[in-house]
Every structure is written in structure tokens, then in C-alpha cells.
Amino acid sequence: MLVSVYVPFLVTAALAALVPPIARRLPPRPAAWALVCVALVTAVGWTGSLALLAFTGVAQIPQIAKEGHWSVAVLRAEDPVYLAVAAGSALALATGIVSLGVAAVRQIRRLVRARQECADLPGRTELAVVDDVPLAFAPPGAPGRIVVSRGMLRCLDDDGRAALLAHERAHLAGRHHLFQGFWRLAAALNPLLRPLAAAGGFVLERWADEEAAACVGDRRVVAHAVARAALASAATSRPPALAATGGAVPQRVKALLSPPPARRRLPFAAGGLLLVLCCASLANAASDNDRMLDNAQWAQCALYADTARSWPADREVRPGLHCVDHDRREHGERHL
Amino acid sequence: MDRSDEGARQASGRRARGELESDVLATLWAARGPLTARETQERLPGDLAYTTVMTILSRLHDKGMVVRHREGRGYAYEPTRDEASHTAQRMHSLLEGGSDREAVLARFVSELSAQDEHLLQQLLSGHGEPPAESERSPRNR
Numbered sequence: 001m002l003v004s005v006y007v008p009f010l011v012t013a014a015l016a017a018l019v020p021p022i023a024r025r026l027p028p029r030p031a032a033w034a035l036v037c038v039a040l041v042t043a044v045g046w047t048g049s050l051a052l053l054a055f056t057g058v059a060q061i062p063q064i065a066k067e068g069h070w071s072v073a074v075l076r077a078e079d080p081v082y083l084a085v086a087a088g089s090a091l092a093l094a095t096g097i098v099s100l101g102v103a104a105v106r107q108i109r110r111l112v113r114a115r116q117e118c119a120d121l122p123g124r125t126e127l128a129v130v131d132d133v134p135l136a137f138a139p140p141g142a143p144g145r146i147v148v149s150r151g152m153l154r155c156l157d158d159d160g161r162a163a164l165l166a167h168e169r170a171h172l173a174g175r176h177h178l179f180q181g182f183w184r185l186a187a188a189l190n191p192l193l194r195p196l197a198a199a200g201g202f203v204l205e206r207w208a209d210e211e212a213a214a215c216v217g218d219r220r221v222v223a224h225a226v227a228r229a230a231l232a233s234a235a236t237s238r239p240p241a242l243a244a245t246g247g248a249v250p251q252r253v254k255a256l257l258s259p260p261p262a263r264r265r266l267p268f269a270a271g272g273l274l275l276v277l278c279c280a281s282l283a284n285a286a287s288d289n290d291r292m293l294d295n296a297q298w299a300q301c302a303l304y305a306d307t308a309r310s311w312p313a314d315r316e317v318r319p320g321l322h323c324v325d326h327d328r329r330e331h332g333e334r335h336l
Numbered sequence: 337m338d339r340s341d342e343g344a345r346q347a348s349g350r351r352a353r354g355e356l357e358s359d360v361l362a363t364l365w366a367a368r369g370p371l372t373a374r375e376t377q378e379r380l381p382g383d384l385a386y387t388t389v390m391t392i393l394s395r396l397h398d399k400g401m402v403v404r405h406r407e408g409r410g411y412a413y414e415p416t417r418d419e420a421s422h423t424a425q426r427m428h429s430l431l432e433g434g435s436d437r438e439a440v441l442a443r444f445v446s447e448l449s450a451q452d453e454h455l456l457q458q459l460l461s462g463h464g465e466p467p468a469e470s471e472r473s474p475r476n477r
Binding site for chain 1: 354355357358359361362363365366379380381382396399400401415417426427443444445446447448452453455456457459460
């Protein structure tokens with residue numbers, strides 16, 4: 001309990017720092033699924049560890065100890081967690097859960113709105129063209145639509161247009177909004193996972209780019225379409241300030257102009273190992289916690305047994321029954 | 337999930353048709369003026385049969401997505417523009433909003449910084465990037 005409960009935090013921090021830069025270089029489809037696994041396991045590990053730490057604090061509140069029939073004194077003696085740590089964990093857990101709820105509500109609203117707009121778009125075709133500054137996106141719906149502006153279509157050549165449509169179709173067919181939504185929910189629960197969600201967004205674009213390249217049959221065509229579209233959009237609107245470290249679009253174009261990323265096993269194996277470590281430590285911490293609680297309950301039962309003689313029989317009924325149950329369980333375990 | 341997959345498989349024939357419609361529509365919108373069926377066919381990537389293009393054009397016409405007028409012995413086609421500007425406003429309001437918007441709507445290209453723009457122009461012109469040397473070819477096709 002002393003060490004293992006903190007391991008999921010360490011694993012989460014390590015993965016949050018290491019995974020995003022590596023994921024950007026891997027083949028995008030397995031990278032996206034790997035990011036889903038990382039987000040899922042670290043979110044569970046993070047929440048579980050916080051809950052265990054918070055519980056050790058909550059369990060020492062006398063009223064709760066009475067309800068659960070365990071001895072506060074024994075728990076306090078065995079418990080290696082500072083009360084401040086437990087309180088901090090409870091706070092972090094509550095904040096995470098509230099922000100998860102808020103994020104979930106917002107995302108559902110967005111999805112409903114996008115779905116509605118998809119249905120309301122003019123025409124009964126997959127493609128809806130709007131008269132406007134260059135823009136292209138694919139709102140998910142049933143069915144999803146592709147919205148492209150006339151300016152965007154005009155800035156691309158014939159192959160480039162095919163690449164653009166194939167890219168947006170890949171987003172819709174792969175249900176990429178579900179991936180993105182999942183990562184964002186994980187990041188809402190645990191802010192450490194925010195870089196992971198950002199990397200996920202990039203990986204999804206790369207995934208769609210590679211699908212488009214497979215569809216068009218030439219990766220350079222897609223590279224040019226992406227570059228041209230971005231330049232056309234930049235001519236009309238420029239964000240006031242953006243990181244000057246080389247944004248997503250140049251990275252995508254570079255990746256498409258280079259040979260396809262090689263399949264590698266080592267990063268996946270290493271990440272998988274860390275995730276297994278995270279799960280194992282959480283399980284270990286949970287079982288330690290359970291044993292600690294058992295001991296505290298046992299001590300409480302012993303206390304009841306000692307004081308039973310001086311107590312009126314009827315007042316001892318409930319704790320007595322509980323202790324018998326506890327006893328039986330203990331013996332059963334020993335016989336097994 | 338299973339049900340929607342099944343639906344997608346059932347609709348695969350229809351979806352291919354829908355994709356062709358999109359391709360033709362995109363070609364018409366990108367053109368400077370009305371296009372005949374032959375011109376449309378030439379601009380479409382891949383080798384589609386002339387009759388296929390004709391079928392799609394007439395279907396788009398039936399749907400009210402394109403208008404046509406006589407040109408020589410055949411028709412020239414042009415996309416209808418009535419609703420395009422109205423839709424643009426709605427789409428912009430859909431795209432507005434904070435980071436939660438990005439969770440649902442990923443744009444084809446994100447915004448560029450000045451440095452990105454410079455970098456892209458270098459990549460496009462093949463400057464300093466050996467794989468990009470022969471990249472002019474797609475444009476010349």
C-alpha cells in the first residue's frame with residue numbers, strides 16, 4: 001500500500017510525458033488505438049489510486065468507522081498515509097469527477113448539435129458546399145456530412161480535391177470523433193493527460209491523411225493538398241498568436257513527403273508493460289487496503305468480545321452478528 | 337455498434353454512389369464556369385465511364401443540386417448556389433466555441449503561424465527536402 005498506491009501516478013506522469021512525442025512518429029492507426037489504451041488504463045489507475053488514498057482518510061472519521069464496524073485506532077496505527085495526502089486526494093478526485101461530468105455534458109451537446117446540422121444541411125448529398133472563406137470539415141451525424149467551402153475547392157487541383165474528400169471520409173468512416181471525445185474526457189478527469197489528447201488529435205489527422213493517400217494512390221498528392229489548403233486558409237485568417245515550434249500542418253506535410261512510418265514493436269511493448277505495472281500496483285494497493293480494513297474490523301470485534309460480558313445482551317446483537325460473519329469468512333479462508 | 341456496422345455494409349453500394357456524387361459536385365463547384373459532362377469526366381480523378389458521369393449529373397439535377405442549360409448538343413452543368421451562403425453562416429456558428437468544439441469537429445487544416453507558412457512554402461517548392469524534388473507531377477496531371 002505504502003508504495004504501490006503511488007505507482008499509478010508515476011506511470012501516468014511518465015506516459016503523459018513520453019507517449020505524445022512518440023505517438024506522433026508511429027503509424028497513425030495503431031498509435032491512435034495505443035493512445036486509447038493508455039488513456040483508459042491511466043484514467044482508471046489514477047482514479048483508483050486517488051480513491052484508495054481518499055478512502056484511508058475517510059475511513060478514520062468516527063461515524064463512518066462505526067457504520068463499517070472497524071477500529072479507528074487500529075486503522076490509524078496501520079495506515080501509512082498522512083491525513084493531508086488523503087484530503088488532497090479526495091479533493092483531486094472530486095474535482096476530476098465534476099470536470100468529467102461537465103466535459104461529458106458539453107460533448108454530448110456538441111454531438112447533438114452537429115447531428116442536427118448534418119440533417120439540416122441542404123441537399124441530400126454527402127457533400128455540402130458553402131460560399132465562404134476556405135474551410136473543410138466533417139461533422140459526425142447519421143449519416144455524417146462533409147462541409148467544404150467553395151474557396152477550398154478552388155484552391156485545390158483535381159487530385160487534391162479527391163484527397164480532401166478522402167481525408168474527410170476517413171474521419172467519418174473511422175468515427176474519429178469518438179476517439180477524440182474519449183481522450184478529452186480522460187483529460188478532463190486527469191489534467192496530466194491533456195498532452196495525450198492533443199497528440200491524439202494530431203494522430204487522427206495523420207490517420208486520415210494516410211487513408212486519403214491510400215485512396216488517391218500517392219502520398220505527395222495528399223501532402224500538397226494539405227499544404228495548399230492550409231496556405232489558402234492562412235491567407236484569409238491568421239491566429240494572433242500560435243506556438244512557433246512548427247504547427248500540426250507542416251508536420252503532417254513532412255510526414256507525407258517522407259516514407260511511411262515503419263511499424264515498430266518496442267514502444268508498444270514498453271507502453272504495455274507500464275500499463276500492466278499500473279494495473280498490478282492498483283490491484284496490490286486495493287488488496288492491501290482491504291486487508292488493513294479487515295484487521296481493523298477484527299480488532300473491533302475483539303473489542304466487542306472483550307466488553308460483551310459487561311454489555312446487555314440485546315445491545316450486542318448487531319456487532320455480534322457481524323463478527324460471527326467475519327469470523328466465518330476468516331476461517332473459510334484459512335481452510336482453503 | 338454491430339447494428340451500425342451492418343447498416344454501413346448494406347449501404348456500401350449506395351455509399352459508393354454518394355461518394356461519386358460528392359466528387360462530381362466538388363468538381364463543378366471548383367470550376368470557373370458551367371461544365372459539360374465530358375469536361376466533368378476529364379477533371380474527375382480515376383477513369384470513370386462517361387455514362388456514369390452522365391447518370392450522376394442527372395441525379396444531382398433531379399435533387400436540385402445542379403442547374404443545367406443547353407450548350408451545343410448537350411447540357412452544361414453548374415451547382416445551385418441558393419443555400420450556400422445561408423449554410424455558411426450556420427456552419428460558422430457550429431465551428432465557433434472553445435476547445436470542446438474540436439472534439440467533435442476537426443478541420444481539414446488547422447491554423448498556421450507565420451513560421452508554419454514559411455515552412456510550408458519551402459516544403460511545397462521542394463526546398464531542402466529531397467523527397468519533394470519530383471513533387472510537381474501531381475499538378476501537371
